[in-house]
Amino acid sequence: MISTEIYNNYLSNLLSGNRANCSKVVEELLDQKIPVQELYLELFQSTLYEVGKLWEKNEISVAVEHMATAITEGLLNLVYPVIFSGDRVGKSVVIACVAKEFHQIGAKMIADIFELNGWDSFFLGANTPSQELQKMIEEKQPDLLGLSMSLSFSMPRLEKMINEVQFAFPQLAIIVGGQGLQGEGRSLLSKYSNVTYIDSIGELEKTIGVSDG
Amino acid sequence: MDKAFAADILTQYLDLEASIIFLLIDSKGVVLETNQYTKTMTGLDFSNQQQNLYDVLVDFGNLPSLEEIKNNSSVQMFNIQTSDNLPQTFYFNFFQKDDFTIVLGQMDQQETDELRNNLLQANNEANNLTRELQKKNAQLEQLNAVKNQFLGMAAHDLRNPIGIILRYSEFLIDEAKKTLTRDQLDLLNSIKISSNFMLLLLNDLLDIAKIESGKLELKLELTNFVEFVKRNISLNQIIASQKKIKLNFQSYEYLPQLMLDPLKMEQVFNNLISNAIKYSPANTSVLISVFQSGDYVMVSVKDQGPGIPEAEIPNLFKAFQTTSVQSTAGEKSTGLGLMIVNKIILGHQGRIWVESKQGEGSIFFFSLPMVLERTEKDSQALRQKSPAPKIRYNLAKKKPLEILLVDDQVEHMHMISILLNQLGYQAQFSRSARQALEEMGKNTFDIVFLDIKMPEIDGITMTEHLYRHHPRNKIPFLVAVTGAEISKEECLAAGFDEFLLKPIGIEDLQAAIGHVNIGSSAFTGEEVSKDKMSSPKPGPFLNLEVLEEYRKIDPEFLTALVSMFLEQTPGAIEELKKTFDENPRNIPGLVDQIQGACENLGATKLVKICQNIRESAPPAGGSEFERYLENLETAFLETKQALQQMKF
Numbered sequence: 001m002i003s004t005e006i007y008n009n010y011l012s013n014l015l016s017g018n019r020a021n022c023s024k025v026v027e028e029l030l031d032q033k034i035p036v037q038e039l040y041l042e043l044f045q046s047t048l049y050e051v052g053k054l055w056e057k058n059e060i061s062v063a064v065e066h067m068a069t070a071i072t073e074g075l076l077n078l079v080y081p082v083i084f085s086g087d088r089v090g091k092s093v094v095i096a097c098v099a100k101e102f103h104q105i106g107a108k109m110i111a112d113i114f115e116l117n118g119w120d121s122f123f124l125g126a127n128t129p130s131q132e133l134q135k136m137i138e139e140k141q142p143d144l145l146g147l148s149m150s151l152s153f154s155m156p157r158l159e160k161m162i163n164e165v166q167f168a169f170p171q172l173a174i175i176v177g178g179q180g181l182q183g184e185g186r187s188l189l190s191k192y193s194n195v196t197y198i199d200s201i202g203e204l205e206k207t208i209g210v211s212d213g
Numbered sequence: 214m215d216k217a218f219a220a221d222i223l224t225q226y227l228d229l230e231a232s233i234i235f236l237l238i239d240s241k242g243v244v245l246e247t248n249q250y251t252k253t254m255t256g257l258d259f260s261n262q263q264q265n266l267y268d269v270l271v272d273f274g275n276l277p278s279l280e281e282i283k284n285n286s287s288v289q290m291f292n293i294q295t296s297d298n299l300p301q302t303f304y305f306n307f308f309q310k311d312d313f314t315i316v317l318g319q320m321d322q323q324e325t326d327e328l329r330n331n332l333l334q335a336n337n338e339a340n341n342l343t344r345e346l347q348k349k350n351a352q353l354e355q356l357n358a359v360k361n362q363f364l365g366m367a368a369h370d371l372r373n374p375i376g377i378i379l380r381y382s383e384f385l386i387d388e389a390k391k392t393l394t395r396d397q398l399d400l401l402n403s404i405k406i407s408s409n410f411m412l413l414l415l416n417d418l419l420d421i422a423k424i425e426s427g428k429l430e431l432k433l434e435l436t437n438f439v440e441f442v443k444r445n446i447s448l449n450q451i452i453a454s455q456k457k458i459k460l461n462f463q464s465y466e467y468l469p470q471l472m473l474d475p476l477k478m479e480q481v482f483n484n485l486i487s488n489a490i491k492y493s494p495a496n497t498s499v500l501i502s503v504f505q506s507g508d509y510v511m512v513s514v515k516d517q518g519p520g521i522p523e524a525e526i527p528n529l530f531k532a533f534q535t536t537s538v539q540s541t542a543g544e545k546s547t548g549l550g551l552m553i554v555n556k557i558i559l560g561h562q563g564r565i566w567v568e569s570k571q572g573e574g575s576i577f578f579f580s581l582p583m584v585l586e587r588t589e590k591d592s593q594a595l596r597q598k599s600p601a602p603k604i605r606y607n608l609a610k611k612k613p614l615e616i617l618l619v620d621d622q623v624e625h626m627h628m629i630s631i632l633l634n635q636l637g638y639q640a641q642f643s644r645s646a647r648q649a650l651e652e653m654g655k656n657t658f659d660i661v662f663l664d665i666k667m668p669e670i671d672g673i674t675m676t677e678h679l680y681r682h683h684p685r686n687k688i689p690f691l692v693a694v695t696g697a698e699i700s701k702e703e704c705l706a707a708g709f710d711e712f713l714l715k716p717i718g719i720e721d722l723q724a725a726i727g728h729v730n731i732g733s734s735a736f737t738g739e740e741v742s743k744d745k746m747s748s749p750k751p752g753p754f755l756n757l758e759v760l761e762e763y764r765k766i767d768p769e770f771l772t773a774l775v776s777m778f779l780e781q782t783p784g785a786i787e788e789l790k791k792t793f794d795e796n797p798r799n800i801p802g803l804v805d806q807i808q809g810a811c812e813n814l815g816a817t818k819l820v821k822i823c824q825n826i827r828e829s830a831p832p833a834g835g836s837e838f839e840r841y842l843e844n845l846e847t848a849f850l851e852t853k854q855a856l857q858q859m860k861f
Binding site for chain 2: 063
């Protein structure tokens with residue numbers, strides 16, 4: 001459990017662009033062997049949601065929002081030695097963002113949660129062109145595909161990607177998630193078989209457990 | 214809205230809020246007025262008209278003249294100096310009127326946005342690549358661990374068959390050399406040499422597999438480093454002398470003791486010294502130096518070999534990187550030795566390096582910290598160890614002794630002899646118990662270092678033989694030298710006076726010599742009959758009068774009494790231990806029984822201890838009682854030894 005004091009200290013450093021101080025907070029938490037899920041949910045995810053809200057309320061500029069995201073992305077690197085050192089379960093997943101979307105951090109955190117659960121995750125990053133995605137699936141032959149959509153207006157591109165992937169790889173199970181699916185978009189997914197909407201990291205871990213078991 | 218009001222607002226906005234460079238300059242370019250943004254961006258002090266336009270702009274040596282700038286009506290791009298030393302590009306317009314010019318500059322917002330987007334994308338990609346790299350690193354580490362496991366298993370499983378090939382080839386060479394032709398013998402020798410080399414290689418591979426998988430477990434011990442080095446040098450004397458190479462040693466004698474793993478460090482010394490020998494021509498010398506440098510002890514091994522080509526030095530401590538330099542007597546190299554050495558030194562928090570010039574030989578240096586970071590357990594061991602005794606290099610002058618070394622292993626005997634030389638003694642050698650007994654028949658010795666494990670007659674049997682055929686006062690001071698195959702108690706019970714565990718250090722020898730009473734022993738082969746027992750030295754453990762009385766009346770009864778005492782007392786002491794834990798009220802009765810048996814035999818020291826236990830009223834507490842029991846056990850062993858000396 002991350003204390004309010006640590007959280008506020010981290011957030012104020014994140015908003016003022018003090019990367020070194022943010023790094024110190026994360027390093028100290030890692031030294032204390034904080035569970036990675038807790039770090040991701042209670043620090044990285046919570047602060048980024050708060051940064052988003054501050055931007056929406058015009059309390060911070062988009063530049064500050066970009067800076068906070070960039071700092072957080074850099075801090076994920078500190079966690080990788082922990083994430084990648086665990087035992088493997090012999091399953092793999094390809095994670096990608098919908099084409100023309102540049103917000104990748106959420107999808108990346110999901111890829112990391114897969115790693116923590118022993119899966120090998122291949123993260124394709126922001127703005128994944130459909131062709132590149134298919135090439136990766138062909139090469140890695142994953143057990144699962146994860147697609148992230150941050151903005152609601154990307155829904156047509158998400159549907160196009162699902163259609164293309166299902167045409168080429170009909171057996172491949174797909175999970176989708178992201179802030180862009182918080183509203184109506186989710187209902188449009190019901191028509192696809194083998195596509196599951198995941199709304200939180202907790203639910204993702206349950207799903208992985210089911211797939212695994 | 215009136216224009217004057219609007220102009221005021223605009224001026225005020227330009228002055229305080231707008232992100233626009235504003236300068237009012239005179240005909241010479243001197244800045245007369247500016248706004249807040251310009252002051253903040255440049256960090257310059259514009260008061261008192263001390264700045265010029267050219268102080269604001271970055272000059273790469275190609276700025277146009279002031280006139281050219283002012284007369285150019287199109288937008289001009291210039292860089293300005295900023296307070297954080299990151300020049301910024303602005304697009305300037307110059308508006309001239311009379312002797313004054315208004316300078317206005319702004320950034321290209323579109324360009325800035327593009328830059329930001331590109332940076333964000335680059336940051337994303339860099340982070341994604343870092344993630345991929347970290348994942349690959351983790352995968353490589355896992356693969357490396359599997360490789361090490363495989364290497365270890367393969368090396369371990371191959372050792373046995375290779376060992377068998379080696380031993381059988383040796384066996385064949387020994388047993389069948391008379392029936393085999395020269396060619397067949399050569400073939401067998403090749404098999405032996407190759408399998409020996411393979412065994413070396415496998416041992417090195419096993420070491421590397423252990424080290425690489427993070428299993429370099431150092432068993433740190435407080436060690437007298439100078440003595441340790443000397444011992445290691447002496448171990449290499451034989452191969453050095455075979456090539457007529459002299460091993461010299463120099464050291465700073467007052468080094469403190471070091472915490473090190475003796476076995477691992479021995480590997481380091483063996484490797485460096487044997488390498489030096491391997492690449493040195495005959496009739497040269499190798500100098501091993503030990504000295505202090507700051508908080509480190511430095512060791513150097515210097516040879517007079519051909520030196521190492523400069524290009525090969527950086528790879529010297531890597532796996533399978535053998536040098537192009539040829540060994541001088543065809544000795545082989547696994548290419549792993551220096552890598553292992555490097556890892557061991559690093560494990561001791563030291564460093565190793567080499568200085569070499571072709572044609573001038575090589576010097577391998579390594580450093581060891583004077584105080585290694587210790588665990589609490591090590592620190593306790595350090596505190597508990599008493600300071601090392603001072604080595605008396607002229608001991609032989611003060612205490613001249615005739616010394617005999619008995620050991621079937623020449624190299625071990627040689628090593629003790631070198632250490633004795635350092636104390637000023639010259640020892641004589643025997644390679645078997647039979648040879649030693651002959652030698653002792655011809656010459657007088659004060660002290661005999663006797664190896665326990667020898668073929669034909671071992672050390673214990675030889676000692677028993679001495680006691681059977683000679684009175685105690687004619688037997689030299691006997692030191693058991695053993696590789697832990699027998700306990701100290703067993704050696705003392707067999708009649709040895711001192712017990713030394715291999716590897717033996719100079720302090721051990723000095724301590725053993727310290728216990729020798731000059732002139733108290735030595736025989737010259739004169740056989741003494743068993744029943745003479747002229748002057749037994751039972752010490753304070755036995756009352757001789759009691760024993761003599763028994764002997765006179767009934768010798769057989771005495772023999773039976775002694776065997777009963779020797780057989781039953783250990784059990785009675787054991788019983789006493791149990792009683793203390795289970796039923797302390799029975800202690801007095803048991804002590805009385807033991808005391809009675811001891812009184813019958815005249816075992817005075819044991820009787821005294823029993824009395825002490827009985828007199829400690831109320832019954833002694835745990836730790837005190839344990840001390841009594843320890844005394845009782847020790848006194849029993851001493852009494853047993855005294856009885857054995859008296860040939861019971």
